[in-house]
Amino acid sequence: MMKTMIRTGALAIAGAGFAVAALAADLTGAGATFPYPIYSKWADAYKKETGVGLNYQSIGSGAGIKQIQSKTVVFGATDAPLKADQLDKDGLVQWPMVMGAIVPVVNLDGVKPGELTLDGATLADIYLGKVTKWDAPAIAKLNPAVKLPAADIAVVRRSDGSGTTFNFTDYLAKVSPDWQSKVGAGTAVEWPVGVGAKGNEGVAGNVAQTKNAIGYVEYAYAKQNNLTHAALVNAAGKTVQPTMAAFQAAAANADWAKAPGYRVILTNQPGEASWPITAATFILMHKKPADKAAAAEALKFFAWSFEKGGKMAEELDYIPMPASVVTLVKATWDKDIASK
Amino acid sequence: MAMIAEAQAVEQAPDRAGALGVFRRSDASFYWLTRLAALTVLALLGGIIVSLVIGAWPALTTFGLDFLTTQRWAPQLDTPVMGALGPIYGTLVTSFVAMLIAVPVGVGIAIFLTELCPIPLRKPFALAIELLAGIPSIIYGMWGFFVLGPFLVETVQPAMIAAFGGLPIVGAIFAGPASQLSLFNAALILAIMILPFITAISRDVFATVPPVLKEAAYGVGCTTWEVVRNVVIPYTRVGVVGGVMLALGRALGETMAVTFIIGNSFKITGSIFSPGTTISAAIASEFAESSGLHQSGLILLGLLLFVLTFAVLAAARLMLRRLELKQGR
Numbered sequence: 001m002m003k004t005m006i007r008t009g010a011l012a013i014a015g016a017g018f019a020v021a022a023l024a025a026d027l028t029g030a031g032a033t034f035p036y037p038i039y040s041k042w043a044d045a046y047k048k049e050t051g052v053g054l055n056y057q058s059i060g061s062g063a064g065i066k067q068i069q070s071k072t073v074v075f076g077a078t079d080a081p082l083k084a085d086q087l088d089k090d091g092l093v094q095w096p097m098v099m100g101a102i103v104p105v106v107n108l109d110g111v112k113p114g115e116l117t118l119d120g121a122t123l124a125d126i127y128l129g130k131v132t133k134w135d136a137p138a139i140a141k142l143n144p145a146v147k148l149p150a151a152d153i154a155v156v157r158r159s160d161g162s163g164t165t166f167n168f169t170d171y172l173a174k175v176s177p178d179w180q181s182k183v184g185a186g187t188a189v190e191w192p193v194g195v196g197a198k199g200n201e202g203v204a205g206n207v208a209q210t211k212n213a214i215g216y217v218e219y220a221y222a223k224q225n226n227l228t229h230a231a232l233v234n235a236a237g238k239t240v241q242p243t244m245a246a247f248q249a250a251a252a253n254a255d256w257a258k259a260p261g262y263r264v265i266l267t268n269q270p271g272e273a274s275w276p277i278t279a280a281t282f283i284l285m286h287k288k289p290a291d292k293a294a295a296a297e298a299l300k301f302f303a304w305s306f307e308k309g310g311k312m313a314e315e316l317d318y319i320p321m322p323a324s325v326v327t328l329v330k331a332t333w334d335k336d337i338a339s340k
Numbered sequence: 341m342a343m344i345a346e347a348q349a350v351e352q353a354p355d356r357a358g359a360l361g362v363f364r365r366s367d368a369s370f371y372w373l374t375r376l377a378a379l380t381v382l383a384l385l386g387g388i389i390v391s392l393v394i395g396a397w398p399a400l401t402t403f404g405l406d407f408l409t410t411q412r413w414a415p416q417l418d419t420p421v422m423g424a425l426g427p428i429y430g431t432l433v434t435s436f437v438a439m440l441i442a443v444p445v446g447v448g449i450a451i452f453l454t455e456l457c458p459i460p461l462r463k464p465f466a467l468a469i470e471l472l473a474g475i476p477s478i479i480y481g482m483w484g485f486f487v488l489g490p491f492l493v494e495t496v497q498p499a500m501i502a503a504f505g506g507l508p509i510v511g512a513i514f515a516g517p518a519s520q521l522s523l524f525n526a527a528l529i530l531a532i533m534i535l536p537f538i539t540a541i542s543r544d545v546f547a548t549v550p551p552v553l554k555e556a557a558y559g560v561g562c563t564t565w566e567v568v569r570n571v572v573i574p575y576t577r578v579g580v581v582g583g584v585m586l587a588l589g590r591a592l593g594e595t596m597a598v599t600f601i602i603g604n605s606f607k608i609t610g611s612i613f614s615p616g617t618t619i620s621a622a623i624a625s626e627f628a629e630s631s632g633l634h635q636s637g638l639i640l641l642g643l644l645l646f647v648l649t650f651a652v653l654a655a656a657r658l659m660l661r662r663l664e665l666k667q668g669r
Contacts, residue, residue: 159625159626195605209489
């Protein structure tokens with residue numbers, strides 16, 4: 001009995017050893033949770049084609065940055081891009097990989113998706129606690145045709161630090177001086193009002209359950225949960241609906257070439273068709289990687305994803321990078337990353 | 341024959357000494373092994389404290405004692421402001437309310453199971469209660485979020501607000517509006533989670549009461565209530581308090597379920613129907629995306645929880661000792 005147990009144990013350990021050896025050949029990455037679904041979808045397809053797998057830990061942007069700084073992974077992923085001086089200090093290269101959009105979602109009786117319109121200043125005032133009723137003049141003025149209840153607005157926001165919050169608060173800070181001075185932008189901020197829910201799914205669930213609630217989620221979550229999204233007034237003063245075309249317009253209008261480290265935050269972009277809260281998610285790699293072969297493999301994976309991953313991204317409601325940006329990024333790889 | 345036996349005895353003599361030596365050595369090694377195990381635990385505990393202090397040091401030196409008295413939590417600022425008052429308040433309030441609900445109910449269930457319940461039903465009842473303890477806390481969180489929360493918002497909370505909200509002084513505690521994510525909901529979930537601990541331990545210690553004591557009490561005409569109050573509870577007080585303290589320890593540190601339903605707001609409003617946060621919920625929410633001073637502040641929160649739990653357990657020990665002294669044991 002004992003002997004069998006020992007033998008099985010030894011086998012199990014040997015098996016685990018093999019498993020570790022097999023994983024070691026995989027690419028390792030860590031960071032943002034927001035792009036995790038698309039990275040894993042790309043990785044699955046890529047593995048089928050090439051046999052090279054990806055071990056991506058979606059542990060959050062902050063932790064991803066730490067992991068790449070300490071060189072425990074081949075690449076890091078972050079929603080909030082690093083500043084150029086930070087990149088230089090750590091010897092990192094940064095580029096945008098894929099984009100997403102953030103939409104305000106509401107739960108109002110009789111209001112269908114896209115019927116309610118909000119502008120940035122009003123959205124900021126709601127999240128500041130200055131606009132507390134749905135029939136407040138600020139909202140009524142934007143929605144003459146919508147029947148608004150005389151109810152309190154139940155504000156829902158993220159409780160965990162997140163790239164979604166970073167981009168959402170960045171937008172509010174850009175459109176509302178009051179928000180800029182009182183709260184500011186960050187992955188976790190000091191929310192004046194509202195309840196905090198964990199993750200996009202937490203906010204989506206909360207808004208779905210609470211009458212007269214408002215929240216903000218990644219577009220995919222709004223779509224998959226059939227939430228009522230609101231239209232937004234963009235920087236050009238036009239009311240836009242959250243559509244793939246509007247997200248792409250925002251990305252196309254951004255000036256990627258001039259931003260060091262591609263540090264472009266896609267909120268409140270100019271252009272009549274631009275959705276105002278669009279966001280890119282970024283990859284970080286070392287300029288002088290310790291393991292050159294692994295770095296080269298990772299770049300192959302990213303090049304493949306840029307080329308063949310666009311459709312998969314759209315299926316999951318992400319927005320592929322425009323071709324012009326991909327060309328720029330590839331030039332950066334050749335110039336800055338010593339992978340050969 | 342006799343000679344052979346004698347020869348055997350002579351041959352066995354050194355064997356016996358050898359055998360005794362083996363016993364001694366195995367005794368010694370057993371002693372050291374167990375001692376090593378015990379020391380490992382101490383080393384781990386020490387290591388955890390040291391690493392918590394090291395991690396919390398930047399926040400500790402930046403904020404000092406203000407950390408305990410500040411309500412503001414704004415880690416994103418250029419000069420971050422972080423205060424633990426909100427999480428500490430939330431931790432204490434949810435645990436207190438949870439104990440307020442769970443202790444009478446838990447002890448009540450234990451009394452029912454040991455004194456009143458028909459014998460064939462005791463096993464299934466006890467099993468059901470113990471199963472509650474086996475449910476992962478994330479399940480409690482999801483259930484609280486999707487089922488209990490909406491139910492409370494529509495029924496219990498409005499009724500309580502209507503009944504108590506208008507009263508002086510306590511009115512502020514029960515002030516509206518009702519909220520799906522609130523300290524009250526979190527406390528209720530906590531109460532359900534710690535109930536099995538209190539019940540299981542109370543039931544076990546109630547079973548240790550010598551039947552002769554109870555029978556004597558019944559014999560002089562006591563009712564069941566009087567037997568429980570005057571015989572069972574005094575006899576088992578120490579054990580019951582121990583179970584309650586174990587449950588309190590769990591309530592103070594519970595993370596996942598609470599994070600789901602407490603609303604994660606650092607503001608203190610005074611009403612139990614408003615969202616709040618606890619120390620562990622704050623850490624769980626923010627740790628992944630934190631860095632620098634923010635992370636250090638969260639580790640300092642962890643250290644505070646450590647101290648808080650330690651203080652509660654120490655207080656429990658002290659209370660138990662005084663109870664024992666009072667009883668003259």
